Amino acid sequence: MAATLSVHLTYFNDSNTPQKAWHKHIKTGRTNRNSRIVNKQKVMKFGPFNRTQLNTVKALVEPEPSTCSLTRALCNIVDSGCMENALYLFEKMIQLDTYIRNTYIWNVMIRGCTNNGLFREAVDFYCRMGFEGVQGDNFTYPFVIKSCTGLLSLMEGQKVHAKLFKIGLDLDVYVSNSLIVMYAKMGYIEFAERVFREMPVRDLVSWNSMISGYVASGDGCSSLMCFYEMQALGMKPDRFSMISALGACSLEYRLHCGKEIHCQVLKCGFELDVMVQTSIIDMYGKCDMMDYAERLFDRISPRNVVAWNAMIGGYAQSSHFLESLAFLRKMQDGDKLNPDIITMINVLPSCAQLQALLEGKSVHGYAIRKGFLPHPVLETALVDMYGECGKLDMAERAYGRMTKKNLISWNAMLAAYVQNGWNNKALVLFQDIWHQPFKPDAFTFASILPAYSESATLREGKQIHGFIMKSELGTNTFILNSIVYMYAKCGDIGAAREVFDRMLHRDVISWNTIIMAYAIHGFGRFSVQLFSEMKEKGFKPNESTFVSLLSSCSISGMVEEGWEYYNSMKRDYGIDPGIEHYGCMLDLIGRTGNLELAKIFIDEISLFPTARIWGSLLTASRNNQNIELAELSARHILSLEHDNTGCYVLLSNMYAEAGRWEDVERLKCLMIKEGLEKTKGCSVVEINSRTCRFINNDRSHAETNMIYDVLDIIMRKIGEDIFVHSFTKFRPLDLRKNRANSPQKHSVRLAISFGLISTTIGSPILVRKNTRICEDCHIVAKKISEITRREIIVGDSKVFHHFRDGHCSCRDYW
C-alpha cells in the first residue's frame, strides 16, 4: 500500500511543473519512479487531493479488481474533480483487456480534463486514444472541441475538424454546435457560419451558438438578424437566446431592440433569471438608461457580484462616475459582497475620469492584497487611471511590470504619455511597434497623431502618413482629420490641404480642422472661403467651427469679419459663445490696440475668466506696451495657474524692455521659488532627411563655423536696415546689449542659416521652434527672406510665420 502511494505521489515530481509531468505521462503512458518527494502545492493544482478517496481507489483495483463497479468509480472520481486519482485508476483500468477499447472511459477522462480546464491534457488524451486504436465517438468530440476552444488553437481545432469528415461525424448536431462555438470564440466567424450553413438539421442550440458567436466577434447586427430569423422560422427563443441577443443590443446600443427583448423576457417568464436580469441591466447601461437599469437592479434578489459589476460598469460608461464609486461602497456595505477583478476593472475608469487618485490607489492596493495581479486587463486599467490622474511615473511603472502586454495596454501607455504632454516619450514608445507582434489600430493612431503634430518633423509626419495609408485605416475620416492637422502643425499646409481634398467622407470636424489649419498659418482668407464652402455643402457649423474661424480672423487681423462671425454665431446658429470664443475675440480686440475695450469685454463675459482669457489680455498688453495691464493680467493668471512659466517669461521680458531690471530679478527669484524653469528655446530644421536641432548659442553642430560665418555676412548686409527699423515697437536699442541671451545667436537664426547653406537656391526653408519667436529674430527673418529671395517658414508655439520678400504672413502681430 505504502509503495503504491509513493509511486503515485512521486509521479508528479519528475519534472518541474505538474503540467509537464502530466503531458509526459499521457504521451508515454508510463510513470517515472526515480523522483523526489512530492511538492504538495503542485499536486493541489490538479484538484483537491483526497487521501480517503485514493485509498478507495486502491481498494478497487488491488489486489482483485471488481470489474463492474470500476467504471462507476472512475466517473465519481472525475466528477469530484480529483484528476490525479482518476488518472491513477484509469491507468490501472486500461491495463486490463476489458477496458482498453472502452470508448466510454476515455470519454470520461477527456470530459474530466476539459471541465477542469486541463485543455492541453484533454487534447493529449484524445491523441493518445487514437494512438491506442480507440476511435472517438459523438460523445468524445464535443469535449475535445471545447478543449481546443479553451486552447484557442486553430490548428488543433482544424485537425479535429478534419478527422470528423473521415469518421462521418461532421454532420452530428452536437459536434457541429461545438464547432460553431469554437470558431466563433477564436474569431473565425466565417468558419462558424460555414459549419452552420452546411448543417442538415439545426436545433435551438445551433441558433443560440450563432447568436452568441456573432456577439463574440463583435457583430451585434448579424446576431440580432439571426435572433429574428430563427423566430421567423418558428423556433422559440429560450433564455440563452435572450441573453445573447441582449448582448448584441448592448454592442450596437440598440435601445429599442433591447426594450423589445425585455418585453419578450417578461412574456416568456424569464424575468427572475439572474443572468437574464444582468444582461438586461447591462443593455440599459450601455444604452445610457441607468434609471431603467437601477429600477430593475433593485428588484433582483439575491444579487450577485456580476449584477453589481454590471451596475458599476454601467454608471462608469454613462459618465456617472460618482454613482459608480457609490455602488462599489454599497456593494460592500449593503450586500456584504467582495469586489472581484471585474469590479476593479469597472471602477478604475471612474477613478480616472474623476482624477480620484486616492480611490484609484486603494483599488490598486486591494487588487494586490487579493492577488489579482498580474492580470493584463486590470493592469491596463491601472495604466489608464494613473495616466488620467497625471501620475505618469506610476503609469509607467504599472506598464513596465506587465508580463503580457498587448495592443490595448500599449495604446493606454501611449495615450497616457500624449495626454500628459510627454510627446517625445510617446513617439519613442510608438517606435516599439516594430518589435511587437500586434498591429496598431485606430486608437493607436488617434493617440499618436497629436504627438506627431506637436513634436515630430515633417519627414516623420510623412512617414506616419504613409504607414497609415498602407494600413486598413487609410480612409478613416477620424484619423484623416488628425493627419490634416498634423501636416498643418508640421508646417506643410499644402499637404494638409491635399489630404483634406482627397478625403472620401468629410465630417464637420474635417472642415473645422482645415479652417484651423489655415488659421495657424495666418491664411485667414482661405479659412473664410472654406467656411462658406462648408456651408454650401450643407454642413452645420458647431462651436469648434467658430473657434477655428475666430482664431483665423484674429491671427490674420481680419477684425471686421471677426466681429461679424462672432455676432452671427448666436444670431444665425444659436450657439452661445464659450470661453474659447471669448478668448479669440480678446485676441482680436488686443490686436487693434484697444485695451480699454478688451477690459470691458472681459467684464461683460458671462463666464468666469480663465487663465487663457487673462493670457489674451497679457499678450495684448505686451504688444501695446502697457505694463500696468500686463501686471494685472499676470496676477490673475498666476492666481489660477501658479506654475504658468510663459506668464513669468512674458512679464519679465516686458520689464527688461522697460529697463526695470530689479523687477526682472524679482520675477527670476519667484520662478526659482516656484521651482519653474524657463523653457529652453530650441529650433529644428530638416536637411536632406536629417533633423538638425539648435539651441541658443549652439556650437555643437559640425558646421558651426560655417553657420556663424553665413549669419555674420547676412547680418552685416542687413545691419543698416536693422538699425533703421529696430526702434521697433517698444525697444530702446541699447537694451539688446544688456540682455544675457543675445538675440544675435538665437536658435532660429542658426537654424535658418544652416537651412540656407544646406538647400538649393530658391527652395523654401522650414524651421519649427518650441517657443514664441522674438521681435529681433522676426525682423531678421523678414530681411533674410528679402535678400536671399527665399520663402522662410517658421512655426513657433502659436502660429506659422511665412516670411517672403521682406514681409511676414502674421503682419507683425503674434
Next chain:
DNA sequence: CTAGGGTTAG
C-alpha cells in the same frame, strides 16, 4: 452510463 449554447472587462 457520457454531449452542445449564457451574465460583468482595458
